[in-house]
Amino acid sequence: MNKETLEKYPDLINLTKQEPYLWINPDKKPVSMVLPKLSVSFDDMVDASMRLKRFAPFLTELFPELKKSDGIIESELLFAEKLLEKQFQNIPGKLIIKADHALPVAGSVKARGGIYEVLLFAEETAKKHGLLKENESYIRLLDEDVKNCFKKYTVSVGSTGNLGISIGVTAKTLGFASKVHMSIEAKEWKKERLRDKGVEVVEHKSDYSKAVYEGRKAALNNPNEYFVDDENSLPLFLGYSVAALRLKEQLKKKEINVNIENPLFVYLPCGVGGAPCGIAFGLKQVFGDDVHCFFAEPMQSPCMMLGLITGFENNLSVYDIGLTNQTCADGLAVSAPSVLAGTLIKNLISGSFTVADETLYEELKKLYELEKIRIEPSAAAGFVGPKYLTSESGQKYLKENNIDLTNSTHILWTTGGSLVPEIEFHNFLR
Numbered sequence: 001m002n003k004e005t006l007e008k009y010p011d012l013i014n015l016t017k018q019e020p021y022l023w024i025n026p027d028k029k030p031v032s033m034v035l036p037k038l039s040v041s042f043d044d045m046v047d048a049s050m051r052l053k054r055f056a057p058f059l060t061e062l063f064p065e066l067k068k069s070d071g072i073i074e075s076e077l078l079f080a081e082k083l084l085e086k087q088f089q090n091i092p093g094k095l096i097i098k099a100d101h102a103l104p105v106a107g108s109v110k111a112r113g114g115i116y117e118v119l120l121f122a123e124e125t126a127k128k129h130g131l132l133k134e135n136e137s138y139i140r141l142l143d144e145d146v147k148n149c150f151k152k153y154t155v156s157v158g159s160t161g162n163l164g165i166s167i168g169v170t171a172k173t174l175g176f177a178s179k180v181h182m183s184i185e186a187k188e189w190k191k192e193r194l195r196d197k198g199v200e201v202v203e204h205k206s207d208y209s210k211a212v213y214e215g216r217k218a219a220l221n222n223p224n225e226y227f228v229d230d231e232n233s234l235p236l237f238l239g240y241s242v243a244a245l246r247l248k249e250q251l252k253k254k255e256i257n258v259n260i261e262n263p264l265f266v267y268l269p270c271g272v273g274g275a276p277c278g279i280a281f282g283l284k285q286v287f288g289d290d291v292h293c294f295f296a297e298p299m300q301s302p303c304m305m306l307g308l309i310t311g312f313e314n315n316l317s318v319y320d321i322g323l324t325n326q327t328c329a330d331g332l333a334v335s336a337p338s339v340l341a342g343t344l345i346k347n348l349i350s351g352s353f354t355v356a357d358e359t360l361y362e363e364l365k366k367l368y369e370l371e372k373i374r375i376e377p378s379a380a381a382g383f384v385g386p387k388y389l390t391s392e393s394g395q396k397y398l399k400e401n402n403i404d405l406t407n408s409t410h411i412l413w414t415t416g417g418s419l420v421p422e423i424e425f426h427n428f429l430r
């Protein structure tokens with residue numbers, strides 16, 4: 001890293017020390033000052049949620065696994081009592097797991113946003129060809145003439161794996177051709193799973209940012225190809241944000257209040273940022289200043305923290321500050337953040353922290369042993385979040401924000417893992 005950059009952003013030195021680090025956002029402001037100025041609103045999120053509701057009967061026809069939830073793709077809230085007992089004795093409050101590792105269809109947090117964007121594209125394409133009228137039921141999209149139209153289009157994406165599964169499986173099931181550009185860290189089983197579904201997998205020897213770049217470029221040559229741009233997609237962002245509206249209902253059912261005396265802390269694994277920023281945006285819309293969202297990133301790939309510290313000004317990547325982007329958290333192995341998602345969240349997020357790879361494996365193992373829940377390494381990144389609150393910077397954050405943790409709730413967002421094959425999972429444990 002050059003001297004000028006370091007002088008301008010002294011916080012960056014902490015990212016290069018190869019030690020776990022909690023960064024507290026000095027630019028966080030009350031929601032009343034931030035939300036009205038954003039280009040995306042509460043109504044946009046509600047619109048996405050309504051569209052997903054309208055699509056629910058259609059999705060039930062397409063994915064039989066969605067019958068029991070009436071076509072809504074949502075995960076459970078799980079009380080992690082054993083984990084709380086063993087791991088978090090000195091942190092008061094409730095500990096809950098938001099089980100996105102088991103989201104239907106795609107087995108990861110990428111299901112909500114990915115499926116939403118493919119559905120939106122399907123709706124627009126059908127309308128463009130006069131095959132779907134305004135307010136007509138989406139069941140119409142099951143008809144043969146619509147399928148014949150869809151098969152002329154390709155939906156493509158660049159991915160470290162999980163977004164590829166979400167987009168590839170959905171696009172293919174709807175009748176589109178599908179192509180997934182996979183970065184070097186993408187796991188072999190994820191590629192196999194896609195090939196088995198008839199999705200074309202393009203393997204890149206480069207990292208995620210380059211795979212996205214190549215995918216985007218290739219799509220430009222084909223007027224019938226729609227590229228889902230993980231670095232730059234509002235539909236993805238809105239699809240993810242819907243989780244917040246649903247979480248509100250889930251917490252209400254469990255009689256968990258969120259207000260100034262009952263603050264909510266949410267720890268979100270972060271790669272390029274689309275999913276965690278979308279969820280955090282939704283949470284701030286729903287719970288306002290009573291929710292405190294933190295991102296969790298691998299020590300070698302803290303791209304969102306880098307973007308937040310530098311105000312997304314210089315397009316720096318983790319390589320520019322001497323990090324390797326090598327991590328066992330394949331879903332979080334991203335060298336540069338989404339500027340779109342990061343800019344929307346930069347005054348709302350409480351902070352971001354880094355996690356060592358060894359810790360990811362340890363947390364994954366503990367969760368399995370104590371709660372019999374299987375997650376992948378990326379999904380374990382948030383687990384150290386509550387402990388960070390006991391650190392000096394964590395305590396300072398609590399004090400400055402007048403937060404009493406006595407009646408707090410902490411949500412560990414487990415973002416992927418239910419599709420991991422048995423043998424891979426046992427390798428993680430080993």
Ligand SMILES: Cc1ncc(COP(=O)(O)O)c(C=O)c1O
Pocket residue numbers: 108109110160161162163269270271272273274275276330331332376378379415416417
């Ligand atoms: C398991 C898992 N968790 C979290 C993320 C982070 O999502 P994003 O890249 O949108 O920040 C990913 C991304 O692929 C993932 O696969």
